[in-house]
Amino acid sequence: MATKILLPIDHTDEKSWKLALPMALDQAKFYGADLHVVSVIPEIIKLPNLPENYGAGARDHVRGAIQQILDDNGGTGLEVHIEEGSVYREVLKLAHKDSFDMIVMASSKGSFPNYEIGPNLARVVRNAHCTVVVVRE
Template identity: 30%
Template sequence: MSKSVLCALELNGDATDRKVLTEAARMAELDGAQLDVVNVLPDFGESWVSGFFEEHHHERAIKEANDRLQTLCKEVLGEDRNAKVRHLVATGKAYQEILKVADKAGSDLIVIGAHKPELTDYLLGPNAARVIRHSSCSVYVVR
């Protein structure tokens, strides 16, 4: 029985996020668990790449990602269900941040999407594979 379900979304605009969110919400509903949704932004840190961005770029990116999470959750889950969802935006390597958020939230289950395989690629995406490999809780992969 899960007390907390973490749903990791890419927010890439395709139908996969809707499918992953729907499945995560269904699983949380089955156990009466808290549903958390997370999106991870890349971290440019102190690298030379960060010099190409304005100082407020990161804060704006976090706000935009949070707005997109809110909008997607409202569309898929409805206003009432969305009001109970915790929306989280992290910065860093996707798999590391997903695992950190799951640990902090006390998640019993992580729901994550797998990228669509092509003819030459029948493996999970690298982030999903790493989450599965390193997670201390169960991971449900949605295809």
């Protein structure tokens, strides 16, 4: 039984949410669980030639894009987490820290040896402390 479900999505890749969002919404409804969405943006590298606040608007931009996707696809009112760093590491850290008991994640075509699951999904499946539902195309 799931009480907290985590859905990682990428606002720049429709495949990350087109089928996974409806599946996550259905799972949350079925279990009566809370559904949260996470998006991970690459860590902004601090270089000496960049201004101190370089990349400051990135979180707001991503949050707005994610919220628009959710609003347009039946996910209004979901809690959105914006993390910064490596996708699989941040998904795993958040899932563990906040005691999620299910992760719903879309597959993406990868290269050998992952074929139908990309490297981030493969690492999440291998290392998650909880159930991972893989939504395939």
